[in-house]
Amino acid sequence: MDLEQIFNDNKEQSIEGRYLTLESIEPLLNKLNTNNQLSIVGESVLKKPIYKYQIGHGKTKILLWSQMHGNESTTTKALFDFINVLHNGSSLASELLQAFTFCCIPMLNPDGAKAYTRVNANAIDLNRDSQDLTQPESRVLQEVFHCFKPHYCFNLHDQRTIFGVGSSGKPATVSFLAPSYNEEREINESRLKAIHLIAGINEVLQQYIPGQVGRFDDSFNLNCIGDTFQALGVPTLLFEAGHYHEDYQREETRKYIFMALLSSFTILSENDIVDNGINKYLNIPQNKVVFYDFLYKNVKLNYDGIEKITNFAAQYKEELIEDEFVFNAYFVEIGDLDGYYGHFEYDAKEAAYKDKDSNFPKLNQKADFYLENSIKFVNGLINK
Structure with a gap:
C-alpha cells in the first residue's frame, strides 16, 4: 500500500x-x-x-x-x-x-x-x-x-x-x-x-x-x-x-x-x-x-561589564492577535544548555550580542537582536 x-x-x-x-x-x-x-x-x-x-x-x-x-x-x-x-x-x-x-x-x-x-x-x-x-x-x-x-x-x-x-x-x-x-x-x-x-x-x-x-x-x-x-x-x-x-x-x-x-x-x-x-x-x-525552537551557541554576552561566552535559547509562542495566528519568538533560557537541541541552531563563534536596549538578552524578551552589529535576527531568524 x-x-x-x-x-x-x-x-x-x-x-x-x-x-x-x-x-x-x-x-x-x-x-x-x-x-x-x-x-x-x-x-x-x-x-x-x-x-x-x-x-x-x-x-x-x-x-x-x-x-x-x-x-x-x-x-x-x-x-x-x-x-x-x-x-x-x-x-x-x-x-x-x-x-x-x-x-x-x-x-x-x-x-x-x-x-x-x-x-x-x-x-x-x-x-x-x-x-x-x-x-x-x-x-x-x-x-x-x-x-x-x-x-x-x-x-x-x-x-x-x-x-x-x-x-x-x-x-x-x-x-x-x-x-x-x-x-x-x-x-x-x-x-x-x-x-x-x-x-x-x-x-x-x-x-x-x-x-x-x-x-x-x-x-x-x-x-x-x-x-x-x-x-x-x-x-x-x-x-x-x-x-x-x-x-x-x-x-x-x-x-x-x-x-x-x-x-x-x-x-x-x-x-x-x-x-x-x-x-x-x-x-x-x-x-x-530536549528541544528549543532556537538555540544560539557560543555567543559573547556583556552583563554589567563582564563578558561571557555562553548559549541562549528562544521559543515560539503561538499567539492569536485580532483573529490572526502568529508565531512570536521570545528568549526563554540562558546558560550552558548542554544536552539540549534547537530546531534552528546557530553557532555565533563568539560574536557579541546586542539588541536595541542592551548587550544581554532578557528572558521573555522578543528575539530581535544583532550579532557583531552586522547579522540581524528578527523573530529568532536571520533577517536576510
Missing part, C-alpha cells in the same frame, strides 16, 4: 495550518454529509454545536475525537483526510466501511479552537475532567462513548515542539501511548490490544520517519480521558502530532498522522498482530524535553 500516494490523493485541501475553528470545518462536514452521517450531539459552554460524524457498517466500532484541546488541530486535519478515503469509492474504502463503524468527533472543544487555547471557555482542561465531568464537552464525549460502545478509542492530540525522541537529537514527530488503567501500570487484555496496535503502527512509520516516533510516559491519572476509557476495558490509543523539520504549520506531520490512522485500521482488519509486541512497544523511546 502506497500510503504517501493515498495521502496525496485524499488530502483535504480546504483546511490547513494551525488555526482551525468550527467555522473552518462546518462547510466540510456538511459536504461530507451524503447519507445523514452527521449529527449534533451536544453544545459547548458558549453554545456552539459539537458534531458527531458516523460512517461505516462494520462490526468493529472505532471512536475517534480530536481538538479536545482547542489549539491542537493537526489530528483534525488528518481525520478529515482519512474520511475522504472512506468517500473515494475505492476498494480500500469499501473494505474499511465493511469492517468498521467509525464514530468521529472532529472538534470536541469548539470554544477553545476559536480562542486558540488548550482549555475550554471555562478555562478547564477537558483532559483532566473525565471523572468530575464538570464541563458540557466532557459530558458529551462520555455520553457518546457509552452510547456507541466502541471496541477501540483513538484520543487525538498535538504535542509541543519541545519533545525529542529520547536523547537522540531527533524531534518526536509522532508519539503514542497505550494509557495505563491502574496505578501499577499493569498490562491487561484491553491495554495489550492498544500496545500491539501501536507497535504495528510504529513499524509502518519507521519506514517514513525513522527515529522520530516517541512514546509518552504512562503514569496513571484517572482524570485523563484515555486512562478512564482504558480502565473501563476499552483499548485506547493516544496519538500526539509533533514537530517535523521546518514544519511549524504541521502539514508534513499531518501526513504521518494520516498514515498512522490508515495503517492502524489495516492492521486491525487483517488481524496483523506483531510478534513480541510488548517489547517492541517498550522499545519505542520515551519522549524527553
Whole structure:
C-alpha cells in the first residue's frame, strides 16, 4: 500500500495550518454529509454545536475525537483526510466501511479552537475532567462513548515542539501511548490490544520517519480521558502530532498522522498482530524535553561589564492577535544548555550580542537582536 500516494490523493485541501475553528470545518462536514452521517450531539459552554460524524457498517466500532484541546488541530486535519478515503469509492474504502463503524468527533472543544487555547471557555482542561465531568464537552464525549460502545478509542492530540525522541537529537514527530488503567501500570487484555496496535503502527512509520516516533510516559491519572476509557476495558490509543523539520504549520506531520490512522485500521482488519509486541512497544523511546525552537551557541554576552561566552535559547509562542495566528519568538533560557537541541541552531563563534536596549538578552524578551552589529535576527531568524 502506497500510503504517501493515498495521502496525496485524499488530502483535504480546504483546511490547513494551525488555526482551525468550527467555522473552518462546518462547510466540510456538511459536504461530507451524503447519507445523514452527521449529527449534533451536544453544545459547548458558549453554545456552539459539537458534531458527531458516523460512517461505516462494520462490526468493529472505532471512536475517534480530536481538538479536545482547542489549539491542537493537526489530528483534525488528518481525520478529515482519512474520511475522504472512506468517500473515494475505492476498494480500500469499501473494505474499511465493511469492517468498521467509525464514530468521529472532529472538534470536541469548539470554544477553545476559536480562542486558540488548550482549555475550554471555562478555562478547564477537558483532559483532566473525565471523572468530575464538570464541563458540557466532557459530558458529551462520555455520553457518546457509552452510547456507541466502541471496541477501540483513538484520543487525538498535538504535542509541543519541545519533545525529542529520547536523547537522540531527533524531534518526536509522532508519539503514542497505550494509557495505563491502574496505578501499577499493569498490562491487561484491553491495554495489550492498544500496545500491539501501536507497535504495528510504529513499524509502518519507521519506514517514513525513522527515529522520530516517541512514546509518552504512562503514569496513571484517572482524570485523563484515555486512562478512564482504558480502565473501563476499552483499548485506547493516544496519538500526539509533533514537530517535523521546518514544519511549524504541521502539514508534513499531518501526513504521518494520516498514515498512522490508515495503517492502524489495516492492521486491525487483517488481524496483523506483531510478534513480541510488548517489547517492541517498550522499545519505542520515551519522549524527553530536549528541544528549543532556537538555540544560539557560543555567543559573547556583556552583563554589567563582564563578558561571557555562553548559549541562549528562544521559543515560539503561538499567539492569536485580532483573529490572526502568529508565531512570536521570545528568549526563554540562558546558560550552558548542554544536552539540549534547537530546531534552528546557530553557532555565533563568539560574536557579541546586542539588541536595541542592551548587550544581554532578557528572558521573555522578543528575539530581535544583532550579532557583531552586522547579522540581524528578527523573530529568532536571520533577517536576510
